[in-house]
Amino acid sequence: MEYSREALIEQVSGQMPDKRWKHTLGVMASSVELAHRYGADPARAETAAILHDVAKYWPVERMREVIEQNGLSAELLRYDKQLWHAEVGAYVAGHDYGIRDAEVLDAIRYHTSGRENMTLLDKIVCLADYIEPGRDFPGVNEIRRLAESSLEEGLVAGFDSTISLLLAKRRIVFPLTVLARNDLVRTLEDKQ
Numbered sequence: 001m002e003y004s005r006e007a008l009i010e011q012v013s014g015q016m017p018d019k020r021w022k023h024t025l026g027v028m029a030s031s032v033e034l035a036h037r038y039g040a041d042p043a044r045a046e047t048a049a050i051l052h053d054v055a056k057y058w059p060v061e062r063m064r065e066v067i068e069q070n071g072l073s074a075e076l077l078r079y080d081k082q083l084w085h086a087e088v089g090a091y092v093a094g095h096d097y098g099i100r101d102a103e104v105l106d107a108i109r110y111h112t113s114g115r116e117n118m119t120l121l122d123k124i125v126c127l128a129d130y131i132e133p134g135r136d137f138p139g140v141n142e143i144r145r146l147a148e149s150s151l152e153e154g155l156v157a158g159f160d161s162t163i164s165l166l167l168a169k170r171r172i173v174f175p176l177t178v179l180a181r182n183d184l185v186r187t188l189e190d191k192q
């Protein structure tokens with residue numbers, strides 16, 4: 001079944017606390033803005049944004065079940081649970097909300113980790129998640145500034161802040177994020 005934009009908003013907003021829905025509204029606004037700025041389809045960017053955190057408040061065991069029972073990335077189960085909602089969210093978007101657009105599903109799937117060869121839509125949703133108006137963390141304004149002229153510069157700064165924080169806390173770094181970050185740095189170096 002396919003949902004209208006309004007029905008999708010109603011369904012998804014009902015699955016999370018107000019605070020997280022407010023964050024989602026911020027990611028929707030930032031995704032649409034970035035889509036206009038960088039030549040993506042604003043409607044597709046917004047759909048990915050509406051659904052990007054749909055599974056964020058699911059119980060961990062329910063997320064594990066979805067991953068295990070549907071042959072999703074088993075590798076992910078070895079890493080921080082905070083990463084699981086992205087993969088599960090993409091599954092839910094396709095399975096429960098009838099999203100067939102593979103690029104929208106990928107933008108949801110990779111919004112936390114990033115990946116190598118990120119698509120325009122991947123970059124937009126991932127960066128919007130860092131810079132939406134409700135975000136407040138050290139360095140966010142610099143990322144916002146970079147996002148005005150380059151998706152890649154903004155994302156490298158975002159991933160660097162995430163990776164630095166993990167290193168400072170002696171936490172495990174998800175390899176895909178390092179690959180995503182290096183790939184973007186390489187792209188920027190090749191442009192010079």
Ligand SMILES: [Fe+2]
Pocket residue numbers: 052053056085086111112
């Ligand atoms: Fe998320």
Ligand SMILES: [Fe+2]
Pocket residue numbers: 023027052053129
């Ligand atoms: Fe988010």
